Amino acid sequence: MPDTAGADVAGARIEVEGLTKLFPGAAAPAVDGIDLEIRPGEFMTLLGPSGSGKTTTLNMIAGFESITAGRIGLDGGDIAQLPAYKRxxxxxxxxxALFPHMTAAENVAFPLKQRKVAKAEIGRRVAEALELVHLGGHGERLPSQLSGGQQQRVALARAVVFEPRALLLDEPLGALDKKLRESLQLEISRLHRELGITFVFVTHDQDEALALSDRIAVFRDGRIEQAGTPAELYETPSSRFVATFLGDSNVFTGRVRDGLLDTGWCSLRAPAGPEGAVALVVRPEHLRLAVRGGPAAEGNVLSATVTDVVYQGAFRRVLVRFDGGGSGQVRDTAGVSRSVTVGERVEVCWSEDAGVLVPDGAETPAEQPVGAR
Structure with missing residues (x-):
């Protein structure tokens, strides 16, 4: 396989315009007229809850699902009517999806045999593909003799051995345990860098999306709610749905007037943003705990009672119940700040520019209290 490390131009440009899928008998489209441009060599992640349309979109790009309306472009050409094997x-x-009766090498060779590649060339490419996924020497093993992580590496090798200009991945790490998932995340990221081709990755795991992607498209009810870099989506979400789906958030709803947010049970200094009915989103790591009666806190300050402390290694999640109403959480660095206990009275504070204002509405993945994920 060619050495294309850093070769952004090696990847294909994928464009979907007005892409729609309406299944027979369905009340609403599974995918509802989306537009998305995926740049050459980009790692684009389609993120969203179950039923949001992300996998259906991937299957339409792959050719495994027909489209109801719209266009799918690959390097300028319309491929919407092409069968999957011609894309x-x-x-x-x-x-x-490995063939259980074939060895790892035979599984990787399969797409090359389908394309009638010469036998000597097949041997060379298969060996290179297995080395690429760190499985050199495992070619004669059957899938049943490989671990789950090794089987997924074989699947990756099979998908890239014929040198496609784009790789589509449908929740490829969903069946693996946490540690193995994190290990293969690094392998997928390395493969993307070394191959230089376009990756389109589907997941419902927010942390996975943030760790791997150049850009993320957040899906909701068959539409793209927001697309952007991980930092853009996390730090400046455009809606309450994006803010609450992508990472943990504290959400305070109310009306803004003259720079103050009136929630009905407290008044908070708000950053610049829309007036009227809004939601103030503050990430847990931007909140700070201050002991009542200690040094005066600055910015927004709310009195609260600690309801739970969840130790998570490098940090603690401190759950609180605010005096006026609502709940929240603080991400507190373990071993650095003073420990708090359940039932302790605290003050939760943050600077007014630490949050972001978004339009209010029933836009969370589920109706949840302030601070819930």
Whole structure:
């Protein structure tokens, strides 16, 4: 396989315009007229809850699902009516989809044999692909003789061995345990850098999306709610849905007037943003705990009672109940700040520019109290 490290131009440009999928008998489209441009060599993640349309979108790009309306472009050409095998796109599935009676090498060789590549060339490419995923020497093993992580590496090798210009990955790490998922996240990131091709990755795991992506498209009810870099989506969400789906958030709803947010049970200094009915989103790591009666806190200050402390290694999640109403959480660095206990009275404070104002509405993935994920 060619050494294309850093070769952004190696990847394909994928464009979807007005892409729609309405399944027979469904009351609403599974995908509802979305537009999205995926740049050459980009790692684009389609993120969203179950039923949001992300996997259906990937399957339409792959050619496994027909479209109801719209256009799918690959390097300027419309491929919407092409069968999957003519699109020349690599595909990796959550369940590996390996042939159990074939060895790892035979599984990787399969797409090359389908393309009638010369036998000597097949041997060379298969060996290179297995080395690329750190499975050199495992070619004669059957899938049943490999771990889950090794099987997914074989699936990755099979998907890239015929040198596609784009690789589609449908929740490829969903069946793996946490530690193995994190290890393979690094492998997928390395593969993207070394191959230089376009990756389109589907997941419902927010942390995975933040760790891997150049850009993320957040799906909701068949539409793209917001697309941008991980930092843009996390730090400046455009809606309450994005803020609460992508990471943990404290959300205070109310009306803003003259720079103050009136929630009905407290008044908070708000950053610049829309007037009227809004939601103030503050990430847990931007909140700070101050002991009542200690040094005066600055910025927004709310009295609260600690309801739970969850130790998570490098940090603690401190859950609180505010005096006026509502609950929240603070991400507190373990071993640095003073420990607090359940039932302790505290003050929660943050600077007024630490949050972001977004339009209010029933936009959370589920109706949850302030601070819930």
């Amino acid at each position: 020349n796109l690599g595909m990796v599935f959550q369940n590996y």
